[in-house]
Each structure stands twice: as C-alpha cells, then as structure tokens.
Amino acid sequence: MSVSRIAIVGAGAAGLAAAASLQAAGGDVVLFDKGRFPGGRLATRDSPWGGFDHAAQFLRLRDAGLRDEAARWCRAGCLAGWPQQAAEVPAWVGTPSMRALAAAWARPFELHGGQAVQAIDGTPFSWSLRFAGGGVAGPFSRVLVTVPAPQARPWFADSGIAPALAAIRYAPCWTMMWVPAAGRLPPETVFGAAADGLDWIAREDGKPGRDGAPRYLVHADADWSTAHLDEDGPDVAVALRQRAATRLGIDAAAVHAVAHRWRHARVTGAAQQPVLSSGDGRYYAGDGCLGGRVEAALLSGRAAAQRILEDGDDR
Template sequence: MTTVPIAIIGTGIAGLSAAQALTQAGHTVHLFDKSKGPGGRMSSKRSDAGSLDLGAQYFTARDRRFVAQLRQWQVQGHVAEWAPSLYTAGSNGMAFSPDEQTRWVGTPRMGALCRALAADAQATYSCRIVEVFRGRDYWQLLDADNNSHGPFSHVICAVPAPQATALLSAAPKLAALVAGVKMDPTWAVALAFDTPLDTRMQGCFVQGSPLDWLACDRSKPGRSSTLDTWVLHASAQWSRQHIDLPKESVIELLCGAFAELINCPVPEPQLSLAHRWLYARPAGAHEWGALADSDLGLYVCGDWCLSGRVEGAWLSGQEAARKLIEHLEA
C-alpha cells in the first residue's frame, strides 16, 4: 500500500471509474481537470433553458460488471432509463424505428452522474496539466500556469488520446502507441423553443445529412425545462470539414439541416448555442482495455481504449486501476 497519492488527469467517466476502484482498494487519489467541474464529454451545459446534454446523449450496458454498476447508480438516483420515440432519417425521409435497446441517462442531467462520483474525491479543477515528469523519487505534474503538483507515486492519464500523447514524453513507447489513435470531432448545437415542435420524434439517427443525431432533450427523465429543448450532433465528416467555422455559422447551418429533416414548422429558437468537441469519439476500434508502463508507473485509460462508448470508458478506468493495483501487490 502506497502512502503517496496517485494522480489522475481527467475527470470524465474513465478517470472517475479508476479513482473509485483505487479508493475502494484503500489508495489515495488526487484528480485534476482543465474544466470547472467533472464530467468531460458527459458534462451538461447550464443555460437559460436549463441544463442541456451537449455531449454524450445516452449510454447502454452490455458487460455484466457495468450492468451491476448501473443498477447501483439507479438505486442511488443518479441514472434512469430513457425510452425515446426513435426514428431514422435518410434519403427516403424520416421513419419510425423503435428497437429493444435499453438506454440510460444521468438524472436530472447527464453530468449529475459524474458530479456524484466526484463528490468525495480530492480534485483540482480549472487546472490544465501540460507536463508529467519524474522527480528524484516520485512524479510531478506541471500545469499551464507553471505550478508544480506532487509528489505522486503513479499517474493515470484519463483524457482523449491526442491530449494523453503530450503527457507521456517520459514513456516514449507508450506515447508512440497512443499517438496512433485518431479521434473524430463533433459540433453540437442546442435549440430551445417557446412551444413544443409538432412531432412525436424524440430521438433520430440520421444519414446523408450534416447531422447524424438529434434528440428532444426535454424528453429525458428528470429534465424540468419549460422550453422545448433539442440537441443536434453533426456528423464527424461535416464537423471535420467545418472545424473552424464560427459558432454562429454552425448554428445557422445545422438548424437549417434540422428544419429540413423534422417535417414540421421550426420557428425561430428562443435560445441557441454551439459547442465543439474536438475529440468526441475514436475514429477506429481498439480492445486495449487500458495501457500501461508499469515499471515507470504511468497508466492510460479512456473510451478510446475500448468501444468508444460510456461503458467502454468506465471499463477502461477499472482496468487501469486493476493493472496499477496488481503491480503494487506483485
């Protein structure tokens, strides 16, 4: 058992999963994140229309370990099932397309789950770590304001692959492997209307459009907005092609694509906002679980190490913690 804390960079579901497993095993962890709070791509955006899920829209569970964890979260009130009226849209128009998949969301907003997981953790937010380096005996972290943090016995990088690569200079082979992971961007737009749109559709998978997903955010359990709120996700291809477009132009173009798809009048929204996720999802599939240079004490986890889904992120964090604990006990 180490008495020197373990640093975890990133407070998305992967980092929080690793922190939970390590804490349960009796280790002390310290979390760092560049954002104002936890959640990563599972965080929610506060607005005049209430909280909006601009990142992860829902998640599913296939692995028995994640299913068991979900049931605990459900009992604790952190998640609930979302059963939207699902459609698909393509060259032949929009069609009702129900399925048997169980979908889960954080409640009363997606980010509430991560905030609950981080509630008792020692964490430093609004702190962008730019370098991980080895001191005489332990690891130190350097932030963007040139402040040093440490000492730490081990470091877990739980951030998107392009960001993790920059933090792994002390482990060149690990850095080279992570550098090969490509991640796709996603432009997200939220719209809020005074009166509900005249449609039964609450979620839609889209092909052949600038959009690849749209959802009625207010239809999710626990949401209390008095406005009719919608979230639109652009396709990876469209997002790459328009990666540096001003937010106002992104809103205009994606709102136009939304109006073409939904087959009902779309009035001027009372609220509109856009958010660019530079590293929204991995471009390819990997089955690494988590990556490690155990001799150095550096570990890497994230959804991109597995399925690219929320479940994959949680499992990857668990695997990073398992590898670290096994190394300590060896």
C-alpha cells in the first residue's frame, strides 16, 4: 500500500537498505545524515598513503537474498570477495573502499549530508525534522530512524518503544590507522584474534582493489577501548601502535598514525526485533535491533521498509 513522503534519519547500511526497498515499491524517500558521506560504519578515511576502512572491515552475508544482491554488487564493481578472510561464510569488501560501496548504494536516492537532526516534531503521521544548524524539513508521514539507539532515544521518549531503545547496549572501539616506517613487514595481511588489548589487525593495501603504501588498520578490543575511552587520540595512537608492533614483530615507528574513537561500535545487547514501531509513523531500525553486523543492519532496514509498506496509507 502507498504512503506519502518518508524521511530516513541515518544513511548507514540500515537506512540505505530501507530506502532501496521503499523506493522499489514506489515510496518517496528522503535521507538525512549528519556525516559528509553516506555509509555509517561503511566508512573510509583518506590519507596521502591510501585509504583506511576504519570501521567495518568486511561483510559476511548469510541471508540468501543478500548473497544474491552481493553477486549483483560484484558485477557493478563496488564489491569483491576477500580471499584472506576465507571461511564457511565468504567475506566481502567494498571496492575500491567501503565508503565507495555505500556511495554506490546511495546513488539513486535524495540524500542530504551534513544535516544533524536535533528533534522530530509534529503529530502522528505528520512529522518534521529540526536540524542542529537551523532549518526544518517536512512534513513526512513516516520517519525511520537508523542512528545508534542512544542518539535516537530523545526522539522516541514519548512513545511505547522507549524502553526497548533504552535496553539496547553498545561497546566502544578505538581504531588506529598506521603507516609503519619499517621497511620490511610480515607477509601475512590479516591478524585476527590478537591479544594485549587488540581485537584486529589487517593490511589495508592487502584488500582487493586497494593501492597505496603498506599500511595497517588496528582495532582495540571492547575492554581496552572502554578503559581508555576518554583519552586523547594521539595518546591512544601511540599505545595501540606499540601493541600492534609487538604483535607484528616490527618497529613501532610511524610515518602516519591516527586514532579514531567509535563510541557505539559493537552491539552488546540487541532488541531482538527487526524493527521497532511507535504506531504513529515513527520507526527505528539498525544493528541495535538484530545484532552488531552489517548484515543485521541491512536485514533490519529491509524489515523496516516492509513494516512501513504494510502499515499502508496515512491514517
């Protein structure tokens, strides 16, 4: 059934998946994101030495429908298999970057970047978005929010889904982008299940479709990230570089080393519902609904679109 204009707040995996399903069904969809680029965790940081996928490292797609979509994305040149992460469920990476994958997904939509939503105002099935920098967009008959739950809670404080949103839990992650000064590096390109506060080390230049200098992306584990959450980025970069160098058996000197903090990186307590609906035209979807994987966010976004379409015409 048809609905009027639909706003999606957050252009990450869930928001983009929802937009694709809604637009395919004839929906009039507009996306808003506070970032300059779409993608959320499908993020890439540029540097003179090459890009760093400094959030999601890869996708593992177990859902048959998404795996069919992956074949189409591969044919379009924005996705490739990552043989170094071979497992029972294949790993995929965006090409030439994770940000490029998100950009390809976002291309068909009306997307407004750099728009931080401050409030969602209005009455049932007639909602407007008020932005932190001034300005208002709307009205929209439906608003789907896909940002991390702590950011979304104020917009649903008066709704029945407020307790479910409050129960969603996240762990942080410090990530470090490192170009070693060492001339000789280990031949391996992936070092998972590390220790001493590290959760992941991978050679960015070892991924499909990448070029640039030899460089590493390092993730701290949840415990270390939590313990050092409020430390300064340069200090965190030094600490993680030293730990990574010990793990790799190389000198810790760097040509480039920058740390980035993700406060809501890993879902540790999901709602265990694919979509949350307030019953008045406001919806919530994202990895906080089904679990902390890109696939979970994609499936939640699709479920939200289906729920919006099933709810039907304006009431």
